[in-house]
Each structure stands twice: as C-alpha cells, then as structure tokens.
Amino acid sequence: MSKRIQFSKTGGAEVLEWVEVEPAAPAAGEVRIANKAVGLNFIDIYFRTGLYPAPAMPTGLGTEGAGIVDAVGEGVTHLKVGDRVAYAQGPLGAYAELHTLPASKVVKLPDFIDFETAAASLLKGLTVQYLLRQTYELKGGETILFHAAAGGVGSIACQWAKALGVKLIGTVSSQEKADLAMANGAWATINYTEENVVERVRELTNGEMCDVVYDSVGKDTWEMSLDCLKPRSLMVSFGNSSGPVDGVNIGILNQKGALFVTRPSLNGYADTRERLEMMCDEFFAMIESGKIKIDVANRYPLQDAGKAQDALQSRKTTGSTILLP
Secondary structure (H helix, E strand, O other): EEEEEOOOOOOOHOOOOOOOOOOOOOOOEEEEEEEEEOOOHHHHHHHHOOOOOOOOOOOOOHHHHHHHHEEEEOOOOOOOOOOOEOOOOOOOOOOOOEEEEHHEEEEEEEOOOOHHHHHHHHHHHHHHHHHEEEEEEEEOEEEEEEEOOOHHHHHHHHHHHHOOOOOEEEOOHHHHHHHHHHOOOOOOOEEOOOOOOOHHHHOOOOOOOOEEHHHEOOOOHHEEEEEEEEEEEEEEEEEOOOOOOOOOOOOHHHHHOEEEEEOOOOOHHHHOOHHHHHHHHHHHHHHHOOOOOOOOEEEEEEHHHHHHHOOOOOOOOOOOOEOOO
C-alpha cells in the first residue's frame, strides 16, 4: 500500500484527502516511480476547482515529480528499475508516494540535477522553453512583457530572457517580488498594485510597446495585455490564474493593431518523445551552464498539499514550491 492525495468532488483545498491506496502495477509501456519530490503548479488548482475537468472521480492530482523507477512495464526499453527520473505531464496522480504513468512522458535526470530541483522546475522550465523558444522564437533584442515575473515560471523566464539578450518587463505585486525579478534578470518591473501597466510600458519603451506579451493571469489582464503590444505583434495567453478569458470578440485584435493571439500548452508542444527530449536537453543545458538557477523557495509535506495550494493561490509565494512524500 502507499499514500496519495485525492479528491472526490471539486472545491477548495478542503476537498483534498490523504488516503491509502493500492499502487497500480505498470501496464505495457508504463513505469512506476517512487516519488522523492513532487511539483506544485497552478494547473493543479484548476483541476481541484473544476476549471479543468478531471477524467473520473475520485482522482489523484498533480502531473510533475521526480524520483526513482520502481517497476517497469512490458516493452519499455529506455528506462530500468533504479533510474533517476522526472516527469511533467499527465496522467493525474503525482501527489503520491508511488505514481504510474506512460514511460514516454518520463525522462532520465542528469547527475547534476537533484530530485528537488527537478520536481520544482521541470514543468515550469519546459513551459518557458516552448514560450520563449517555440511559440515565439526570441532571437535577442526584443522587448517582452511577462506577467507574474516573480513566480515559478516567471523566475525562470527572467533568467532565460536575460541569457538570450531580451528585455523582459515583469509585472509583480510587491517591492519584494520586484527585487526578486530584477535579481533574476528582468530588465524592468511594474508593480501592478501601484502603477498603470500600460502607461508604464509606454514609458519604458519610449512608446514602442512590446513584441510579445506572455500572460498567465487570464481574465483580469487580457485587454490590458493587448494594449501593451506593438501593431502586428503576438499575445500569448498561457494561463488562467484570475479565471479563463471568454466572451472575446475576435475583432478586438484588429482594433488594437492587427494583433496575433495564441493559447499554447506544454502538451501541445511536447507531443512526441523526440520533442520532449529536445526541450529537456535545452532546459537542462541552461541549468548546467549556470544561466538558470532554480529557487526551491517553499517545501511542504505531501499531506499538507492543501496548505501549499492556498499559499500559491493567494500569491504569497515566490519561486517554486515542492511537496515531499
């Protein structure tokens, strides 16, 4: 038997249950992983609240973790029992001592990356990889706006943008978070609780505005983000921390400068094993080079996942949060 976090109905953190379950044996093409650390991400809250529907109830939660291969199903050739590994994609169930999932979603960890670093950063690092290197391939010299620049994804984005020679303007909610974003390589920050974001972007760019806006906030920042863009530039909406963007008249893109918009996801880019490995290789190389450092800022026992989610949802955290089985 092993323990996991599960929920049987959607709602607040109180719906999360710490239960004992019989761990699933890996079927053909699957592996079972003994988790050493589990990643906490906003998408976990989306599933818990019902914004994203879970496939069945009761259900496990979480898609990111790192540990040791505990068992291997038939036909798996690239992994063996005892391998140090990490994963960042479904199925749900990472909030557990043991997690079974397709071997195609699991990558070996280089020796220079420990379990806590991997669990804290793989999903976030791969998100930044597809945002900055694929959704819009930044070459250097561009000016971009990145919301929530002091969070887990934002902290990596600040460092990666600086390494690329890109001017990243980061939005934050406090001076502490502004200082963190600047320390991570942001070119400038805007405290949206005290400053008008659009006006400040106009000042910082001498009226030229941004080549790309990366928006994980959603409903509350949608139109403001569009107003920060140059004509014919790109709006990347990749999250919904304030709620989903809906009811949009596509004509607004024309009104605000013949803009482009995309709603990407990790699964839309890491859709083959080859692409996943390519993305991981680039991210791991950035860590090995020292250009990206991972801030494991918050650690909670796995059974306290609800407390960790509340802290994340209330924007009390900076850097990355992990859960420890």
